[in-house]
Amino acid sequence: MAGKTKDVKKVVLAFSGGLDTSVILRWLQETYACEVVTFTADLGQGEELEPARRKAELFGVKEIFIDDLREEFVRDFVMPMFRANTLYEGTYLLGTSIARPLIAKRQIEIARQVGADAVAHGATGKGNDQVRFELTYYALQPDVKVVAPWREWDLNSRTKLIEYAEQHQIPIPRGKEGEPPYSTDANLLHISYEGRALEDPWIEAEEKMFTRSVDPMLAPNTPTYVEIEFEKGDPVAVDGKRLSPAAMLTKLNELGGANGIGRLDLVENRFVGMKSRGVYETPGGTIWLAAHRGIESITLDRGAMHLKDDLMPRYAELIYNGFWYSPEREALQALIDQTQERVNGTVRLKLFKGSVQVVGRKSPNSLYRMDYVTFEEDAVYDQTDAAGFIKLQALRLRLAAMAGRKPA
Known part of the structure; x- marks a missing residue:
């Protein structure tokens, strides 16, 4: 006691x-x-x-x-x-x-x-x-x-x-x-399984254990296509139908589960110090993550995207360790939310036998410009500018080489 x-x-x-x-x-x-x-x-x-x-x-x-x-x-x-x-x-x-x-x-x-x-x-x-x-x-x-x-x-x-x-x-x-x-622990986002035979990380989880997804091998032999619409970084509609947050995730769970998506066998590092093996099913969340990265790819500035990617592991660790109500998580959230102001548009995904693939994306705030990226003749990009850009980027490498530095 x-x-x-x-x-x-x-x-x-x-x-x-x-x-x-x-x-x-x-x-x-x-x-x-x-x-x-x-x-x-x-x-x-x-x-x-x-x-x-x-x-x-x-x-x-x-x-x-x-x-x-x-x-x-x-x-x-x-x-x-x-x-x-x-x-x-x-x-x-x-x-x-x-x-x-x-x-x-x-x-x-x-x-x-x-x-x-x-x-x-x-x-x-x-x-x-x-x-x-x-x-x-x-x-x-x-x-x-x-x-x-x-x-x-x-x-x-x-x-x-x-x-x-x-x-x-x-x-x-x-x-x-x-x-x-x-x-087990279950909610609308996922279900986890621990204990029994799963305590041995060498033993594969038995198929009959899974409850939210079909065996990917037995999933449909034809792909399922789904379109997800985003507003300020949040999904608001699936296949053109606006849904509440919970209804949206429920729908994505149905689509993901039917296509064998979202299974994960993981050995993770617990906050208290030991390693733990668990098996997870997160069908809708797996689709959601792929779709969000897809819409960000055409709406987020490179610097903002890379900064988010740099901060994400720290943010994830705060949530994992229980610091949701900490000042640092709230500060990171404010930064993250500011980056999402123009993350609007629609992503089209292909779901097939356990995989999620982004196959289309469009946005009224897109930073993707056909007139700049085309391999055909264009009038907006002077390719000779690249020579000076490369020489400036290479300057420190050249100076190091002149000083006798040998690359590893």
Whole structure:
């Protein structure tokens, strides 16, 4: 019980209704003898949320919050992130990371609403999510008490959790084969899988595990074409139909999933120091990223584009590590958003057996000029100007060579 928070009277628990948070709910009632308020966020995870309500009622919870946050999630968190073409360690679209600040923000709002003095989460002491939740809690409510059961109790394995659940008659979700399922996190942007055989990074994920995409080998034998319209860097229409942020991502998920797009097998570096293997499905986000880079390619100035690309890894790391509400992330966001003012237009993509290819782009703000780039005769570009440009660029290299420097 080292580090246990004392004198908790009322706590708001981020509650999914799964094994971990169900055990935590009962453990909080037993250990702290406090009132527990449950909060379940609908972020588009595709699961029925009423079972979470019924389970909370089973434990005698009086105040139960189940909030539909899908539009806010995509509009206020996913969209700003995608304006930066954000990838962590070059591949991960941050589907879990970007959801945590919204969940934690809503927990703090509920705590204020119901007069709770504490908040609790089900993140383990080995993972990133404990950091993401708690950095947000403290950024928004500096004096809040935080209960992190995984850092306090002795239920330090999945086996012990199941034993505790069985002792307290807590229903245990099981996979199709009667085993506890993979550890998953899902929302409208992605689903992740960890644990079981996936802990060995040499073992390939089994096909039956995937839920959001068909096997690329079994995807349609003819390409699917889709057009995405952007306004100020955000997608607003798919195939000419304007959609809300959540509806837009839902549509892209459908198109991507049907074509086997968005699977990723990744070993990543956790903020706490260890490496972790996970498998992700992000069908709509994978299409979105390709489309956004496509429209930026004709609307962004070279200097602005390269500056964004230089800053993106730092921005991605801030989100991954839980610093969404930090001054530096907000400063970077202001810069990123300024670059998007003229990122308007339409991108056409070809989806085929797991791949996404940009095959067309157009914009009223295009910087692409046919009269400058044509290989035919033109009257706007004097090719002899290039000789002086090259000599000036080469000057420092020539001086170094004259001084005896030998290239490696």
